[in-house]
Amino acid sequence: MFERILIANRGEIALRVLRSCRRLGIGAVVAYSEADRDSRAVSLADEAICIGPPEARRSYLSAASIISAAVVTGCDAIHPGYGFLSEDAAFAEMTRAHGITLIGPPADVLERFASKAGTRRLLGGHGLPTIPGSAGMLGDDRHALAEAERVGYPLLIKPSAGGGGRGMRLVRSPRELEQALTMCRSEARAAFGDDSLYLERWLEASRHVEVQVIVDRYGNGVHVGERDCSVQRRHQKMVEEAPTPALSEVRRLELAEKAVRAAVAAGYENVGTLEFLVDHNGDFFFIEINCRIQVEHPVTEMLSGIDLVAEQIRIAAGEPLGYSQAEIQLRGHAIEFRINAEDPEHDFRPQSGQVSGFLAPGGPGVRFDSHLFAGYEVPPYYDSLLGKLIVWGPDRMAAVERARVALDELIVEGMRTNVSFHQALLHDESFLGGRFTTNMLDRIGSAAFLAGSGSSAAAPPTVPAAEVSPLPVVGAGVGA
Amino acid sequence: MTDDRQPSIDAHGEGRSEGRATTSAADQRELSRVATELLPALIARFGEGQLGELEIRRDGWRIRLRRGDAGVPAVSTEDARSRRATSARPSAGRGEGPSAGERGRVSVTSMAVGYFQPAKTLQVGQRVRSGDVLGQVDMLGVRHDAVAGSDAIVSRVLAEAGQAVEYGQELVRLDRSGSSSERSAGSPDSARQAV
Numbered sequence: 001m002f003e004r005i006l007i008a009n010r011g012e013i014a015l016r017v018l019r020s021c022r023r024l025g026i027g028a029v030v031a032y033s034e035a036d037r038d039s040r041a042v043s044l045a046d047e048a049i050c051i052g053p054p055e056a057r058r059s060y061l062s063a064a065s066i067i068s069a070a071v072v073t074g075c076d077a078i079h080p081g082y083g084f085l086s087e088d089a090a091f092a093e094m095t096r097a098h099g100i101t102l103i104g105p106p107a108d109v110l111e112r113f114a115s116k117a118g119t120r121r122l123l124g125g126h127g128l129p130t131i132p133g134s135a136g137m138l139g140d141d142r143h144a145l146a147e148a149e150r151v152g153y154p155l156l157i158k159p160s161a162g163g164g165g166r167g168m169r170l171v172r173s174p175r176e177l178e179q180a181l182t183m184c185r186s187e188a189r190a191a192f193g194d195d196s197l198y199l200e201r202w203l204e205a206s207r208h209v210e211v212q213v214i215v216d217r218y219g220n221g222v223h224v225g226e227r228d229c230s231v232q233r234r235h236q237k238m239v240e241e242a243p244t245p246a247l248s249e250v251r252r253l254e255l256a257e258k259a260v261r262a263a264v265a266a267g268y269e270n271v272g273t274l275e276f277l278v279d280h281n282g283d284f285f286f287i288e289i290n291c292r293i294q295v296e297h298p299v300t301e302m303l304s305g306i307d308l309v310a311e312q313i314r315i316a317a318g319e320p321l322g323y324s325q326a327e328i329q330l331r332g333h334a335i336e337f338r339i340n341a342e343d344p345e346h347d348f349r350p351q352s353g354q355v356s357g358f359l360a361p362g363g364p365g366v367r368f369d370s371h372l373f374a375g376y377e378v379p380p381y382y383d384s385l386l387g388k389l390i391v392w393g394p395d396r397m398a399a400v401e402r403a404r405v406a407l408d409e410l411i412v413e414g415m416r417t418n419v420s421f422h423q424a425l426l427h428d429e430s431f432l433g434g435r436f437t438t439n440m441l442d443r444i445g446s447a448a449f450l451a452g453s454g455s456s457a458a459a460p461p462t463v464p465a466a467e468v469s470p471l472p473v474v475g476a477g478v479g480a
Numbered sequence: 481m482t483d484d485r486q487p488s489i490d491a492h493g494e495g496r497s498e499g500r501a502t503t504s505a506a507d508q509r510e511l512s513r514v515a516t517e518l519l520p521a522l523i524a525r526f527g528e529g530q531l532g533e534l535e536i537r538r539d540g541w542r543i544r545l546r547r548g549d550a551g552v553p554a555v556s557t558e559d560a561r562s563r564r565a566t567s568a569r570p571s572a573g574r575g576e577g578p579s580a581g582e583r584g585r586v587s588v589t590s591m592a593v594g595y596f597q598p599a600k601t602l603q604v605g606q607r608v609r610s611g612d613v614l615g616q617v618d619m620l621g622v623r624h625d626a627v628a629g630s631d632a633i634v635s636r637v638l639a640e641a642g643q644a645v646e647y648g649q650e651l652v653r654l655d656r657s658g659s660s661s662e663r664s665a666g667s668p669d670s671a672r673q674a675v
Contacts, residue, residue, distance in 0.1 A: 034648060050646040051593050065647065068593040068619045072644035098620070 001317050002026050002077040002101065006070040007041065008051075009081025010060065012371045012387055013293070014041035017079045020309035029073045031066055033059035035379040040371045049073055054381045060084045063091045070100050077101040077316065079309075083383070086292040089114050103316040105270045105291045106217075112267065116288050123274070126262035128286040131277065134199040141181055147199055148177050154202040157184045161192035170202055205437040206277040207246045208232065209284065211259035212300045214271050214311050220321040221264040223256040224300045224308075225330045230436045231425065233348065233446055238418070239425065240296035241335040242303055245396065245434025246278050255284050260325075263289070271312045277438075295338065295388070298369060302334035302392040333396040335403055339370070341384040343416040344450055352380035357413030361406035365392035365399070368410075378415065386412065389422075396434070400426055421446070424453030584657030585635070587650045588626050594619035596626075596639040596651060606634045614652050617645055632656040 004027035007017045014030055018041055021028040030045035035054035042048040049069045052059030059065065061084055070078050078095055080086040080102065092107035104110070113119045124130045134147040137160060148155055148171075157180055159167035167188030169180040181197070189195040207230040215221035228244035229237045243252055259274040273290040297308045306328070315321070341351040355376045360368040370387025378386065389406055393399035404426050407419055425431050428449075430440065441449060590596065598615040608614065608628045616623040632654035639651045 049593065050648050052647045059647075064620050064622070065593050069646070071620070072594060 001319070002075075002313065004029060004046075004073070004075045004077075005103070005313070006031055006049075006066070006073060006075040006078045007045070007081070008060065008066045008069075008078050009084060009086075010036050010039065010041065010371075010382065011385060012369050013081040013295075014039070015044070015371050016369055017081060017309055018044055020307055020313060021079075023307070024310055024313060026313070027075075029069075029075055031060075031069045033381075035381050038377065040373060040376075047073055054379060056084065056381065063088070063094050066091075067095055067098050067100065070095075071098060075100065077103055077313075079103040079313070080292070082292050082295060087290070101316055103270075103312050105268065105272070109267060109269050110291055113289050113291055119289055120286060122266050123262045123286055123289070126265040127258055128262045128274075129284065131203070131285040131287070132201045137196040137198055138181075141178060144181055144197075144199070145174055145177065148174065151199055151201055154204070156200045156202045157181070157197055158200055159184065159188035159192060159194070160196040160198060161188065161194040166191040167197070203277050203279045203285070205280050205439070207244070207436075208237075208275065208438050209244045209246060209255070209278045210273045210275045210290075210294075211256050212271070212273055212297070212308070213260045213263045213268070214306075214308075214315070214321065215260075215264055215268050216315050216321040217269050217318065218320055219264060221260050221268075222321065222323070222325045222328055223260040224304050224306060224328060226252055226256055227296055227299050229296060230438050231431065231441070232438045233441045235438075237296065237338065238340075238441075239335065239337055239422065239431075240299050241333065241396075241399075242299045243330070243333065244278075247282055247284075251282055251284075259286075262286075270315050271308055295385070296336050298367060298388060298390040299334045299336045302365075302367065302390055303330040303332060304328055332392055332394045333399045334390060334392045335396075335399050337389045337403065337407070337422045338385060338418075339387045339389060339410070339412070339422075340418045341378050341386050341415050342418045344418050344421045344446065345416075348418065348446065350380075350384040351415040351417075352378045353415050354378075355386075355412060355414045357411055359409070359411040360387075361389065361409035363402070363405065363409075365402050366390075366406045367392075368406075372412065374413075386417065400432065421450060424450055427453060584632075584655055586629065586632065586654045586656060588614055588628060588652040588654065590617045590624075590626065590639075590645045590647060590649045590651055592617040592619040592622075592624035593647050594624070594645065596643050596645045597623075597641055598637060598639070598652075602634065602637060602652070604634050604636060608632055608634060608654065615639075617651075626651050628652075628654060630654070630656055 001024070005017075005021050006029045007014050007021075008031045009017070010032065018028045018030065027046045029047045029049060030041045031049055031051045032039060032042050033052055033054050033056070034050060036042060037050070049072070051065040051069050052062055063085060066078065066085070078100055080091075085091040086104065087110060089107055089110040092102045092104070092110050095102040096107055105113075112122070120130045132151050134151060138144040138147060154170060154172045155177065157169045157171060157177070167184045169184055171177045171180050184197055185195040188197060207228060209226050209228050211226045212224040213221060214224065225242055226244055227240050227242045228246060229240045230246070231237070231239035247255065255276065263272060263274060268289070270291070271293060273294050275287050275290065276284040277287055278284045293309060293312060300306070301308055340348075342348040343351060355372055355374060355378060358372045358374045358376070360370065367390040368387060369390065372386055389403070389410065391399050391402040391406055393402050404423070407423050407426070410419060412419070430436050594617045596615060596617050599613055602614055608631070610628055610630045612628045613625045614628055614634070615626045617626065634652060635655040636653040637651075638653060639645050639649065645651065
């Protein structure tokens, strides 16, 4: 086991990792930027070391500064948290070259799963269904039409060099496809200097469901159930829950078992998440794997009682898994709400400044993971996550009720937060009915959603679940 | 910009005439020229922007403008940042200068995380020129120079050879007033920004 771990992250996740280090009896050194000098993780750490200025490129994204910090503080492992360098294969390789273990999959495993297209092919070969699409790039219009016929409409035309929605179109018929091809080619050429296009089946009203897996280096793997992350705003997750209301128990089990079997077969190692889109028929399609701890991991911890960060550390240290699938019991229902420093009334504009007052909610089944304290300065340089409220109940409705109470109790003074959005959501019929889809919020607009709620329990907004979307902004297959 | 946003102004000589204890007549003439020609233009420019603080070096003078409290925009992190820069920890994160303590005293801080190696010749009382390399911080085999930002006298060496240092850590303290090294008696924690 490791003696001392350098925590190369900030905010709530730095604190979260620190807690697992403490529990395992491992020394914890926190690497921080100048903007985080007064943070809670820094004050609680056994040692803290400044790695650079506030600008992430020169601190939390500076591989050399982080590894050097680990070297000079005598750490034998680095925990990267999420975001920043957490899935960077080059960073993993560099860490290894300096005799330090990066907590997560080893560099060669990260490398294997680095390309999204490559990962889909790899895991597709191990039995995971992927979103149907054209075989390779499109040739002339005739080839495109033939491929479209084979895959089936509606379809998304996507540029090979894609990004940001440019050169992308949703088409529902051969006629629309013919009309859009020329435009997509010229847009893609202008934006990326490459006009090759491919087709992907467009999933109407899809849900984002992901499976948590834990795999040791000896090929033992388990799943810890799934999470539903369909409440998204512009492809950013806002609320996550487990189990998913979208699938029956039989289908959930089938999904989770397929996921862990494919991950083990493909040589995955450590804690990981396989993301899927689930369509209105309940069919699931693999989209990508996340080789890190995720923001929403507490949802799974609440159901299973497993400390996922501790598992990451144990497996990276070479320990065997030590338990079987049969020993994992998932109980009840958990929901996580991301509390962000954002102003819902002004297009969720990020906020920074001083938190003048802070009180976390409590009670049975309530967990609040946060780095906040009264007087804390929210720096403007990083993401706006202030904390995560996670509630557990024996069933979904009990969890919803506890969430309402907890959100009412939560006090964050000095800046605007998205709490009012969550409160509205907990009275929304689509959410309560378990029918939320990933593009629902963007389709009706967050402002309209909030206005519809009237911020009161008496006037819940209603969103027809089967409503058909107009053009997608970025398209299917984008998780947050 | 509203009228109550009066910037505070801090002007320091860059210590070109070493050993001076008071401002010379030539310096006063220069200061007067800076005050009448340069400052009004600077203040006007400053007023148009959103900057909280601005520092300019010209003709051997360093001029720092900082927005007054009344004019500080509602973003309080700016308050916090300036407070941090002047907090007990001397690691303001700049190679030299702005973490200056009392007049004439400046710090040379580490720009990297690693092991410090002072220059062979480095010793208290030594005169250094702006741009002189006072030591290096070895970050995974890559050396990052610790450079004097102005002509001065070394008043303290705060890190030993081979010592692990963090980003922004004070390595060497310089005395620009030229009086001598006895000022070094103050602890690093006594550093306070002059403005």
